[in-house]
Amino acid sequence: MQYLQQFLFVLLSAAAIWLFARKAGEIRRNIFLGKDENLSNNPSQRFKNLLLLALGQKKMFKNPLVALMHLVVYAGFIIINLEVLEIVLDGLLGSHRLFLPFLGKIYYWLINGFEFLAVGVIGVCIIFLLRRNLLRLNRFIHKDLNGWPRSDANYILVTEIVLMSLFLTMNATDQVLQANGNEHYHQTGGFFFSGLLTPFFSGISDGTLITIERTCWWLHIAGIFAFLNYLPYSKHLHIMLAFPNAYYTRLELPGKMKNMPAVQNEVRYAMQPETAPANAPPPDRFGAKDIFDLSWKNLLDAYSCTECGRCTAACPANLTGKLLSPRKIMMATRDRVEAIGKNINLNKQFIDDGKSLLHNYISVEELRACTTCNACVEACPVSISPLDIITELRRSLIMEESNAPQEWNSTFSNIENNFAPWKFSPDDRDTWAVEA
Amino acid sequence: MRVNTMAEMMMNGETPEILFWVGCAGSFDQRAQKITKAFAAILDRVGYKYAILGKEEACTGDPARRAGNEFLFQMMAYQNIRLLNGYGIKKIVTTCPHCFNTLKNEYPELGGAYDVIHHTTLLQQLIDEGRIKLKEGGSFKGKKIVYHDSCYLGRANEIYEAPRKVLEALDAELVEMKRCRSNGLCCGAGGAQMFKEDEPGTKRINIERTDEALDTGTAFIAAACPFCNTMLTDGVKNRGKENEVEVLDVAEMIAASME
Numbered sequence: 240m241q242y243l244q245q246f247l248f249v250l251l252s253a254a255a256i257w258l259f260a261r262k263a264g265e266i267r268r269n270i271f272l273g274k275d276e277n278l279s280n281n282p283s284q285r286f287k288n289l290l291l292l293a294l295g296q297k298k299m300f301k302n303p304l305v306a307l308m309h310l311v312v313y314a315g316f317i318i319i320n321l322e323v324l325e326i327v328l329d330g331l332l333g334s335h336r337l338f339l340p341f342l343g344k345i346y347y348w349l350i351n352g353f354e355f356l357a358v359g360v361i362g363v364c365i366i367f368l369l370r371r372n373l374l375r376l377n378r379f380i381h382k383d384l385n386g387w388p389r390s391d392a393n394y395i396l397v398t399e400i401v402l403m404s405l406f407l408t409m410n411a412t413d414q415v416l417q418a419n420g421n422e423h424y425h426q427t428g429g430f431f432f433s434g435l436l437t438p439f440f441s442g443i444s445d446g447t448l449i450t451i452e453r454t455c456w457w458l459h460i461a462g463i464f465a466f467l468n469y470l471p472y473s474k475h476l477h478i479m480l481a482f483p484n485a486y487y488t489r490l491e492l493p494g495k496m497k498n499m500p501a502v503q504n505e506v507r508y509a510m511q512p513e514t515a516p517a518n519a520p521p522p523d524r525f526g527a528k529d530i531f532d533l534s535w536k537n538l539l540d541a542y543s544c545t546e547c548g549r550c551t552a553a554c555p556a557n558l559t560g561k562l563l564s565p566r567k568i569m570m571a572t573r574d575r576v577e578a579i580g581k582n583i584n585l586n587k588q589f590i591d592d593g594k595s596l597l598h599n600y601i602s603v604e605e606l607r608a609c610t611t612c613n614a615c616v617e618a619c620p621v622s623i624s625p626l627d628i629i630t631e632l633r634r635s636l637i638m639e640e641s642n643a644p645q646e647w648n649s650t651f652s653n654i655e656n657n658f659a660p661w662k663f664s665p666d667d668r669d670t671w672a673v674e675a
Numbered sequence: 676m677r678v679n680t681m682a683e684m685m686m687n688g689e690t691p692e693i694l695f696w697v698g699c700a701g702s703f704d705q706r707a708q709k710i711t712k713a714f715a716a717i718l719d720r721v722g723y724k725y726a727i728l729g730k731e732e733a734c735t736g737d738p739a740r741r742a743g744n745e746f747l748f749q750m751m752a753y754q755n756i757r758l759l760n761g762y763g764i765k766k767i768v769t770t771c772p773h774c775f776n777t778l779k780n781e782y783p784e785l786g787g788a789y790d791v792i793h794h795t796t797l798l799q800q801l802i803d804e805g806r807i808k809l810k811e812g813g814s815f816k817g818k819k820i821v822y823h824d825s826c827y828l829g830r831a832n833e834i835y836e837a838p839r840k841v842l843e844a845l846d847a848e849l850v851e852m853k854r855c856r857s858n859g860l861c862c863g864a865g866g867a868q869m870f871k872e873d874e875p876g877t878k879r880i881n882i883e884r885t886d887e888a889l890d891t892g893t894a895f896i897a898a899a900c901p902f903c904n905t906m907l908t909d910g911v912k913n914r915g916k917e918n919e920v921e922v923l924d925v926a927e928m929i930a931a932s933m934e
Contacts, residue, residue, distance in 0.1 A: 494831025
């Protein structure tokens with residue numbers, strides 16, 4: 240029986256890790272479908288961003304109360320996973336509370352600490368569930384989240400509550416079994432929070448208690464493995480990708496738009512034909528029509544997005560009823576990358592599906608509404624830039640499709656011919672100086 | 676007041692301390708011309724040796740680039756950089772945050788590296804150095820002023836304090852909107868929106884921002900961008916408050932308060 244449990248545990252762990260690794264590899268491949276962009280300069284500044292933005296959650300603290308609650312869930316979840324190390328080793332070795340003899344009194348304090356965090360996680364997750372579903376915060380009731388994304392958010396919160404409850408119930412039954420003098424259950428000293436639950440389990444036979452304790456143990460670890468494999472399909476993937484995303488975030492001032500050396504050269508060759516190489520290859524596509532034309536960082540952004548909607552809540556266009564929502568830009572990009580990933584899985588390579596990110600996933604009307612104000616970029620706690628994607632798609636619209644509103648075409652021709660966006664004579668440019 | 680162009684200065688064998696990049700709005704827009712004149716007057720008064728490019732200046736290409744027309748942007752950048760480098764320009768001041776952003780952040784990798792500052796930063800320096808002296812009990816003393824952050828000065832270039840420091844020197848009551856500094860709300864003009872109709876929606880962005888400014892019960896809305904100025908002036912008119920609330924550039928406020 241004992242060996243069977245160990246065998247099952249090895250099988251479960253191996254399957255969970257293999258499945259996760261396979262999906263992780265797929266996401267990595269998908270991200271690198273984007274164009275190459277070198278973002279490894281200035282590593283010390285990048286490490287600083289990683290520590291401040293991802294680990295320190297600096298931007299979350301724009302709203303301190305919410306940031307604190309988020310920190311409880313985040314820290315709780317990470318730290319409690321130390322306990323998972325013992326659980327995994329117990330599972331593999333068929334032991335029970337393997338670390339207890341080595342740590343002694345420290346073990347008692349550690350588990351009490353974990354329980355404290357578990358209670359914190361449960362409390363905050365309940366508050367978050369209520370906040371998300373009852374408070375009617377605009378960014379949570381927003382139409383971006385209709386359907387799967389809204390359920391996704393709730394599933395995660397419920398799962399965390401269930402996992403933490405299993406952990407506490409497991410410890411509670413363990414303590415009752417200790418008190419009953421069951422040899423297998425080593426004396427740990429009473430744990431405060433699960434100790435409060437022990438009255439519910441008094442008067443139950445040892446056999447039943449062991450069944451409950453083992454069931455909680457199995458469900459807890461199986462739940463963690465299931466959660467691990469749910470992550471890659473969920474918005475919750477941010478708990479992993481926030482770190483690389485903060486590290487690889489652009490370091491330049493947000494106002495600077497990415498240069499297009501191909502266009503820069505085209506203009507130079509036109510102005511100074513003598514600099515043009517004899518057989519220069521024609522430039523590839525201008526701007527981005529699909530995810531292949533975006534940078535890999537844009538695609539990492541899309542996978543790092545947890546759909547919190549702080550960007551959309553700050554977007555002047557969205558606030559005034561326009562179709563544009565920066566969060567939806569990120570969700571659409573991830574949806575498109577995932578669709579292309581599936582296409583590749585199925586066909587071994589990408590077979591044109593007659594769709595593209597531009598038009599099929601993100602409409603012209605959305606792109607046209609952007610004021611490039613950088614509010615979405617500033618608002619994002621995990622260093623995502625929806626603006627970068629918007630401007631790349633705009634470049635494709637204008638330069639590949641000549642798709643511009645009539646007023647913009649006039650603006651362009653004015654800039655080109657009169658050197659100002661309005662139809663004034665360049666000779667009048669310094670008229671004000673004469674008046675002055 | 677005499678405004679010299681680079682060409683004139685060059686002809687006289689002179690070099691200015693700084694080039695005043697006026698920008699298209701500052702050159703042609705009637706409202707923005709007043710800002711240009713006010714800033715030029717300040718430079719003149721403190722004896723700052725400056726020049727403009729005059730008829731040779733051309734759009735930096737910012738609206739074209741933001742709209743997606745990189746070709747047009749690169750053409751404008753190419754011409755402007757040749758001109759600026761030809762004159763050996765080292766330092767540029769501009770009253771437009773969009774020109775400021777493009778000249779400062781986007782021209783260097785195209786071959787045009789200059790020391791670029793926004794006029795609010797220069798004004799702060801001149802006040803700190805005591806070169807700008809303000810009247811005792813100027814017309815803004817004790818009055819409420821709310822400062823609207825321009826996106827291209829604020830979030831884009833992280834300049835939040837200089838314009839506020841300048842306004843503090845006016846001895847006025849500086850108030851803030853809830854969305855200020857890095858959380859500031861756009862006026863609605865950026866990204867070439869200035870040059871087209873709004874997309875369908877429920878409200879105009881400039882009205883949303885103006886309402887927020889009016890809610891503070893302010894007497895003056897201070898802007899540091901000619902486009903923000905236009906948007907907010909339109910907003911104030913739309914709400915019928917033009918007799919109670921005035922939208923002014925930081926430079927206009929200083930020019931009106933100098934000894």
